[in-house]
Amino acid sequence: MNLNNTVAAQSTPVGRGAISMIRMTGDDAIAIAAKVFKPKKKSLDEVGHAKAVYGEFFYGGEPIDDGVATVYRAPRSYTGENMVELCCHGGVLVTGLVLKALYEAGAVPAEGGDFTKRAFINGKLRLSQAEAIMDIIDAESEAALRISGASGRGRLTDEVQSMYDSLKHLIAATYAYIDYPDEDMTDITVEQMKEELQNLLGRAYRLKESRKTSYAVCDGVRTVICGKPNVGKSSLLNLFTGKETAIVTEIPGTTRDIVKDSVMCGDVKLRLYDTAGIRDTDDTVEKIGVERAKTALSEAKLVLAVFDSSRPKDKEDEELVKELSKITCPVIGVINKSDENRFSSDYEGLFSHEVKISAKTGEGKSELEKIIVDLFLSGGINYDLPHIANDRQYSELLRFISSAENALQTLKSGQTQDIACLDLEDALAALAELDGLEVTDDIVNEIFTKFCVGK
Ligand SMILES: Nc1nc2c(ncn2[C@@H]2O[C@H](COP(=O)(O)OP(=O)(O)O)[C@@H](O)[C@H]2O)c(=O)[nH]1
């Protein structure tokens, strides 16, 4: 990426609003802004770091609006470069003209994530902090916000850096043993090395656990509602969402396409998939729906298997139970229509978790929510601990764990340390990549393209 140019973009959502904010970063940010924005009293060049001034915007030599400019000076700004934030009135036309004036004065349009990418490249942020900014924007619950907020402030960075430093120290000691096997060159013994490695692995296992929490709270659990037709799957979806998300009728086979929505269940975010009732059918459209339901089941992280307790269990129910026995994720038996319950005993004991519920009256909903929260956040959320936020970080962590375990095994079996060293080096590289100490351009680009323009 070219860091020599100065980029500008609208940071507030595009559309009519009270105020628009346009951001600019780069060497010439202040000089370019000075051509478009004239403060009432002094020139923009004289404005100090993190100071705001009132003034007028010009396009083609004519004043077009009035507003505020805030100046940030390198290296203390968000990006580490000179930056200006311009606030004008939030009209689509006026914002567009201010931007156009900036482009004509020498700025180029910023791409998604350019500001944060520059902050990362200029060493103002680590990769996990940059990723956390995206998660803060996307947070849908206070719990999600608290987890990403802590990472944004460097909670994960601090942990990874501290593990990195310890491991580096270990590697240096290992090299000293290799180079001077007969001399007492280091302050740590092989025994202490094993202990330290065990300690680092303990910290890594805790980080591994933390991904379960961030997955449940921030990403959301892919939850598939399944069952034969007419048992109340769509009614259950609607009970969760609190609105008529899916069509409910007494006609079997109403739902064909998968109907999706996200809801909070305590601090657990559920990404609900309401599916077509699984049954043998000659209806072409319904058949496709049943296929989609089966595919959704294979990708589920939680299954709500719904049964109709107003009717006796039949062959279709039994086939579903058989089908679900092959699934590895948790399955909760949802024994529905408790308001008309005559046959609920038919459905008891089919799964390790079950609940009697009425999607019609809402009875039993809180028990179902409790089961889900216990499954995914059993010990509650410890906000003091660092959290792994995404699959990219997680895969580097797993690489660290596997290499560090190999190294420990090598030391324990009494093999020479140069063998352990190869694994230790790989474990170190995994930590470096986890938080972007060393990371390829491709990965950086991939991460930042997911960002909004102007962030
Ligand atoms: N009495 C009673 N009827 C229900 C309940 N849940 C759903 N129903 C009814 O069962 C029928 C099928 O519901 P629906 O949600 O469309 O089932 P789906 O085919 O599994 O999605 C509708 O007539 C619903 O009103 C319940 O808890 N109690």
Ligand SMILES: [Mg+2]
């Ligand atoms: Mg339905």
